[in-house]
Amino acid sequence: xxxxxxxxxxxxxxxxxxxxxxxxxxxxxxxxxxxxxxxxxxxxxxxxxxxxxxxxxxxxxxxxxxxxxxxxxxxxxxxxxxxxxxxxxxxxxxxxxxxxxxxxxxxxxxxxxxxxxxxxxxxxxxxxxxxxxxxxxxxxxx
Amino acid sequence: xxxxxxxxxxxxxxxxxxxxxxxxxxxxxxxxxxxxxxxxxxxxxxxxxxxxxxxxxxxxxxxxxxxxxxxxxxxxxxxxxxxxxxxxxxxxxxxxxxxxxxxxxxxxxxxxxx
Numbered sequence: 001x002x003x004x005x006x007x008x009x010x011x012x013x014x015x016x017x018x019x020x021x022x023x024x025x026x027x028x029x030x031x032x033x034x035x036x037x038x039x040x041x042x043x044x045x046x047x048x049x050x051x052x053x054x055x056x057x058x059x060x061x062x063x064x065x066x067x068x069x070x071x072x073x074x075x076x077x078x079x080x081x082x083x084x085x086x087x088x089x090x091x092x093x094x095x096x097x098x099x100x101x102x103x104x105x106x107x108x109x110x111x112x113x114x115x116x117x118x119x120x121x122x123x124x125x126x127x128x129x130x131x132x133x134x135x136x137x138x139x140x141x142x
Numbered sequence: 143x144x145x146x147x148x149x150x151x152x153x154x155x156x157x158x159x160x161x162x163x164x165x166x167x168x169x170x171x172x173x174x175x176x177x178x179x180x181x182x183x184x185x186x187x188x189x190x191x192x193x194x195x196x197x198x199x200x201x202x203x204x205x206x207x208x209x210x211x212x213x214x215x216x217x218x219x220x221x222x223x224x225x226x227x228x229x230x231x232x233x234x235x236x237x238x239x240x241x242x243x244x245x246x247x248x249x250x251x252x253x254x255x256x
Contacts, residue, residue, distance in 0.1 A: 019167050041228065048199050055166050055201070101237050107211055109204035112236055116200055119235045 005077035009035055013072045017062035017087075025054035025072050029083050032074045036081040036141055045120050046081065046139055052113035053085040053135045061087025061133055079141060080122075086134035094126050144168040145195070147176040155255050156185035157248070161194035164202030173202070177209040177220075186218030187255045191248060193224030198232060210242060219243075223251040 009032065015021040029050035033043040054070065062068035068088040075082050098105050100112045117124045123138035145162040158176050180188055190209070198206075206222075213220040221243045225233070233239040245251035 022166060044197065044228065048197065051165070051199050055199075106237060106241055107207055109208040110200075112200040112203055116232075116235065 005079050007075040007077050009074075009076040011074045013074075015070045015072065017058050017064050017066065017068050017070060019058065021058055021070050022051055022054040025070070025083075025085060026051040028072070028074055032076055032083070033081055033139070036076045036139075038081070038139070038141075042139070046083075046137075049117050049120050049137055050083050050085070052117055053083070053137060056092075056113055056135070057085050057087035057089075057133075061089030061092065063089065076141075081139045081141065082136060084134055084136040086129060086132055088129075088132040090131060091128060092126070092133045145172045147172055149176070149180070152189075152248075153252050153256070155187040155189050155252050156180045156183075157189045157191055159191045159194070161196075163197040163199075164192075164195055164205060165197060165199045166201035170201045170205040173205045173209060177212060181213065181216050181218070186213070186216065188213055188218060188220045189248070189251050189255070190220065190222050191224050192222060192229060193226070195226070195229060198229055203232065203236060203238060207238065207241070219255060221245055221251050221254065223248050 013028065015024055026047050030043055030047040033046045038046065057070045058064060062070065071086045073084045094114055097114050098111055100115045105111060117137060121137045122140045125136040127134040145160060145164055148159040150157045164170055164173055177188065210220050223245045224247065225244060245254055
């Protein structure tokens with residue numbers, strides 16, 4: 001059995017379903033990405049991706065419902081930076097998102113968030129909660 | 143910081159100088175309003191100068207696409223200029239570089255409208 005790397009840094013936030021939460025998750029991700037030692041461009045990209053996950057949780061998952069929360073976990077281990085964002089929505093099927101690179105998807109004003117997550121991060125995991133969805137974004141530190 | 147828009151007219155082209163962040167919320171709404179106002183004022187040649195845009199997210203990309211389609215649907219032409227490496231990389235990843243007419247600098251862009 002492989003031992004899991006112990007977090008060097010870890011923080012958990014529970015936040016309301018507002019646009020300010022999107023900013024807060026982005027800011028915290030930027031802080032952790034800097035601590036993990038990524039270069040400036042990569043920090044900016046990772047922060048932008050966390051913003052996509054946070055926006056999905058607030059807008060599509062919780063639909064800005066003031067009674068629902070967004071939970072975010074940030075951790076840095078010797079191997080990875082990991083950010084997870086969970087909503088309390090009715091669930092989500094990532095495979096149902098249309099391809100934004102298809103001819104019909106290219107001119108759509110939405111639908112690029114998950115594509116960008118997969119393009120920029122090393123790992124993207126979706127987990128069904130009851131209720132809700134958790135997205136985990138991982139960037140390797142190597 | 144949200145987005146700022148300044149409007150200029152150069153050789154019959156409406157130039158929108160964008161700066162700051164084009165992101166979900168105020169930034170993307172600011173772009174939408176600026177393009178809508180330019181079209182309402184009769185502009186059909188619109189150049190987005192995004193040299194001072196520091197950051198675009200997927201909502202911002204969506205607004206750029208929406209701006210492009212609304213100008214095209216009005217019978218006009220929209221071009222982009224002064225892309226930073228960061229923004230250009232995003233347009234490459236999302237294949238939007240194949241949609242937009244991107245010019246290196248403003249002079250080239252203005253000439254291409256004529």
